[in-house]
């Protein structure tokens with residue numbers, strides 16, 4: 566857990582809905598930064614969320630304030646959660662028309678953006694929006710990233726931890742590709758404390774398929790019952806912000822530009838104060854290579870719809 570940022574560090578959250586406020590709450594509880602700035606087009610809602618969150622700040626003294634888009638643009642990290650969410654049965658890609666427009670207006674409002682700032686995309690479809698934020702924000706590509714499949718990888722580790730009865734922290738497992746239906750599990754590199762998982766549990770193909778489906782379908786299963794997801798992404802986004810502000814350099818599967826795939830897609834990357842510090846090669850078998858190429862193709866098709 567973070568022990569408090571050295572300098573006066575600020576994180577802005579654009580979109581004070583379920584996800585934005587859960588991220589703000591988690592940032593505050595973990596003392597990731599000195600100040601969290603909330604922005605939303607719905608001003609009354611945003612002011613009310615700030616007041617409610619302020620009632621919890623006595624726990625850590627992290628400041629939570631209502632901010633203008635211009636103030637938010639000067640923050641160390643800008644987390645974008647503004648936009649429509651999936652209705653039951655909708656895919657993340659179904660949100661692109663609406664959320665492309667929202668992203669455009671959000672980025673315009675933030676200008677001039679802190680040249681040393683990091684933009685973290687959370688709104689869906691997160692990979693496609695990360696691509697457009699890289700184009701529209703004016704920041705170098707390494708400073709604009711998406712939460713990508715870190716959340717899916719955490720869901721995967723959770724399932725494997727239950728199956729093996731081993732702590733998820735001892736399991737290294739990546740979901741790669743789109744944060745969406747075309748994602749895939751990189752089974753060939755799943756390890757438990759350094760040993761390939763097949764040495765501990767010979768998971769057959771039908772079980773692998775079932776686990777993969779459960780992971781990629783988890784958001785929809787939650788949305789069908791409660792209308793949205795928020796705690797998982799709250800933890801994940803706060804964790805990414807902490808890694809950035811404290812230059813912790815963990816390897817996370819996040820959405821960032823990959824020259825090989827010509828889009829923003831999730832594969833392991835090192836995260837630090839300047840955003841994506843390096844990309845780490847992941848050995849993939851032939852099937853996994855095909856799956857990630859297909860996933861990239863799905864994303865490129867969506868991007869092409871908006872290129873003139």
Ligand SMILES: NC(=O)C1=CN([C@@H]2O[C@H](COP(=O)(O)OP(=O)(O)OC[C@H]3O[C@@H](n4cnc5c(N)ncnc54)[C@H](O)[C@@H]3O)[C@@H](O)[C@H]2O)C=CC1
Nearest residue numbers: 580582583584605606607647648649650687688689793798
């Ligand atoms: N990447 C991930 O793993 C996850 C992504 N999400 C995505 O996060 C997004 C937000 O989800 P929720 O918070 O549940 O939705 P929500 O509807 O509760 O909140 C969205 C907020 O965005 C605001 N907003 C809309 N246009 C805006 C603009 N131009 N400027 C400022 N604010 C604006 C709305 O007023 C609303 O308060 C969705 O796209 C959802 O799919 C949700 C969970 C996980």
Ligand SMILES: CC(=O)C(=O)O
Nearest residue numbers: 657689716784794798
């Ligand atoms: C909604 C979403 O993208 C998730 O919970 O994975």
